[in-house]
Amino acid sequence: METKIPFTQLWVHPPEARAEASLAIGRVLDSGKFILGQEVEAFEREFSQFLAVPSGVGVASGTDAITLALLAGGIGAGDEVLVPAFAPGATASGILAAGAIPVLVDVSLDFGLDLQQLKAALNSRTRALVVVHLFGGMDAMTPLLDFATTHNLWVVEDCAHAHGARYWSAPKKKWCSAGTLGDVGAFSFYPTKNLGAIGDGGFCCSSKPEVVEVLRRLRQYGWRTRDNSEHAGRNSRLDEVQAAVLRVALPWLPVWNTRRRSHASRYLNALANAAARSLVTLPHPDTMRYHVFHQFVVRSPTRDVLACELTLHGVGYGIHYPKALSQQAAYQEFGRGRSFPVAERLAGEVLSLPVHPWLSAEAALEVISILNRLWKKK
Structure with missing residues (x-):
């Protein structure tokens, strides 16, 4: 049967921003700078402003964003990370790539984490919690953050589905964007996302400047300066073409x-x-x-x-x-x-x-x- 009503459509197909995206790609080609140049710097600044956080770091994918978000908190080999059992496989894959152990936790019928199940999954090796904001709606962050604080857990928000989603934080008495309430927010810019690139891309943000600095080093071999590694980092950089296109899409x-x-x-x-x-x-x-x-x-x-x-x-x-x-x-x-x-x-x-x-x-x-x-x- 021919598909008359497609399930999804990419933003570069309609004409509203196509021409501007083409110009942005041409700008990158003309610059001769393809990795960590002005486009990435500008997008990091602009998306951070959109989220109302001090700064953030462009990375290669949403899965890498999960991995780097955990590594920035010192989470690694042998550490256990609580994660919902109903979630994308990429989330669990990102945890494993950090060397940590995902511990599956059952959810409630609204797709959110079940606090009682979280408590049952805790043990002395539990070091972190990944909250997955599924389908564009945020999980109930206030009780989850209270739980994490009580048990001294590093909190990563998986925001691959939640660009622009917000949550009313009673403790803060304001609306907060997805990715800004935990220790690190992790985003994907896969083409089908609400904010999508024309290839892979990701982003990590934090309200803690020292964490952002660690993330910045981790995405490029752990370098503080070139060929001077302070961490066992990765090669996980958002490229200039993706950043330029994302700058067109963001408004x-x-x-x-x-x-x-x-x-x-x-x-x-x-x-x-x-x-x-x-x-x-x-x-x-x-x-x-x-x-x-x-x-x-x-x-x-x-x-x-x-x-x-x-x-x-x-x-x-x-x-x-x-x-x-x-x-x-x-x-x-x-x-x-x-x-x-x-x-x-x-x-x-x-x-x-x-x-x-x-x-x-x-x-x-x-x-x-x-x-x-x-x-x-x-």
Whole structure:
């Protein structure tokens, strides 16, 4: 079946910023400076201003951002890192790349970490907590930070889905951007993200200048100055082309996020009747969080029926994620023999509807019509 309504679309395909992106790439080619030049410096400054943090560091990918964020906290070989069992494999991979041990923790039905399960997973080797802000909504940071403070844990926020998401921090009495509440925020700029490059890219930020300085060294061999390594660092640099393109995209991010939120609102209103009949579970953003809908994820025990119906009508969709980490061969051992009923239930029920910024209102209404016609038969 031909896809009439694509699940996703990259920002360089529509004309709104394409010409400017081409000029930015030409500017890099003309400069002859391709690694850690003016474009990276400017993007680091501009994205840090967007997040309202003093500074940040561009790196090669979101996975590297997780790894470097842990290394900057002194987390390494033999240290255990708590991580949700329902999360991208890249998050666990980033922990392993730091030499640390991911410890899977079950989640609640809203995809957030379960505090009781966190407490049960603690031991004397636990050194860090990775909080994953899934699908564009932030996890409940205030209780998680209280937990981390009580147990002296380094906190990394995985913000690969959360560019522009915000959380009302009662202790700070203000809205805080994703990535600014933990010790380090880690971002991905993979092309499909809310803020995407035309290749791989990542970013680490911290409100602590000394941590940013360590991150800056770690991304390039641990150098303080050239060929003078103070840390066992990596080669993980955001390149000039990606930085230049991201500088073009960044001013559009609030516009694109607003479009995503408009589509989400349309879905929430139009599918409410089916949700009331328990045919589907919809996202339920609350007033304490500003959700940017990287994905619009519904849940249904008949997920495969929904998927078939969408395919039949040429509508693209995603499954994020078809397996919990506890169900994947690479990560099963990190479950320590525990069960993860919620994470594994979610993996069997989730389905992502198109919500990208270039989805037309007419296309969103067609998706709604297809689903409501299906549910009307129930």
